[in-house]
Amino acid sequence: MGTRRAPVDHIVRTRELYSSLGHEPYRWVQNVDPPSWARPAKPLAECRIALVASGGVYRTGQVAFHHRDDLSLRIIDTRVPAAELRTSHFAYDQTDARIDPNVVFPVDTLRALARDGVIGELSRRAYTFMGGIYSARRVRETLAPEVSRRLAEDQVDLALLVPV
Amino acid sequence: MGLIARRIEADGIPTLSMTSAFSITRSVNPPRAVFLDYPLGHTTGKALDASLQRDIMMASLAALHELDTPGAVKMLPFRWSDDDDWKREVMESGDARTGRSAEPVYQCEADRRLAQDASDCPTCVFL
Numbered sequence: 001m002g003t004r005r006a007p008v009d010h011i012v013r014t015r016e017l018y019s020s021l022g023h024e025p026y027r028w029v030q031n032v033d034p035p036s037w038a039r040p041a042k043p044l045a046e047c048r049i050a051l052v053a054s055g056g057v058y059r060t061g062q063v064a065f066h067h068r069d070d071l072s073l074r075i076i077d078t079r080v081p082a083a084e085l086r087t088s089h090f091a092y093d094q095t096d097a098r099i100d101p102n103v104v105f106p107v108d109t110l111r112a113l114a115r116d117g118v119i120g121e122l123s124r125r126a127y128t129f130m131g132g133i134y135s136a137r138r139v140r141e142t143l144a145p146e147v148s149r150r151l152a153e154d155q156v157d158l159a160l161l162v163p164v
Numbered sequence: 165m166g167l168i169a170r171r172i173e174a175d176g177i178p179t180l181s182m183t184s185a186f187s188i189t190r191s192v193n194p195p196r197a198v199f200l201d202y203p204l205g206h207t208t209g210k211a212l213d214a215s216l217q218r219d220i221m222m223a224s225l226a227a228l229h230e231l232d233t234p235g236a237v238k239m240l241p242f243r244w245s246d247d248d249d250w251k252r253e254v255m256e257s258g259d260a261r262t263g264r265s266a267e268p269v270y271q272c273e274a275d276r277r278l279a280q281d282a283s284d285c286p287t288c289v290f291l
Contacts, residue, residue: 002247
């Protein structure tokens, strides 16, 4: 086994990138207050799980994401063949995600777990967006309630969130 | 994504966040997270390795019943490679981000034509 290093500090890295570009330092949200807590009411094998991903995933036929504070959502039917999935994102290396979208949008993985009875079912609608939205206020006031409202409508028991 | 996790959970739906950015997750403080120490762009595993992707997902889902404190993060045991040299390379690499235009950026031109052929996109939600 080789040398172990601590996790990459992406807050430090983003700060360095922004200052090297002459921008104001980006301030990540700091929530010192504890988050709300809802316990799963059912065993996993009975849960309807929703996939929510921010790797800029869209399906062929959909409008792609733009790269300036895109607050929009894509609804993706989780019966989608992985070959119809695409990515559009301003910040990360998409090489592997374009070879196999399951590394940022684990739809085949979750379908297999549903088929094997490990999870109850994969919710029909997955929600994707791009992230990298500069204004935390707009995420809090616009995007977050919209995603939450839709998940409630879909009557899901658990939301699996996959950022990049 | 952490802000969205907090909102969903506040509305009563349990969430599980997967992350490869430990410091950001600590700062934004979602209700329940698992940390996979991989380069960004591989939040749920390595490309074309369905068996590893499944193992990672199983270990992640197990956190639902293992984590019992709001804001807790489970450290997953998977390693990207035997050494961690990729982390040094990440810190030393420059800015690879694309320009920030408000035009859709398609993975390929064929996608642009497909999207244009459809007169509207009922599964696109513009907020």
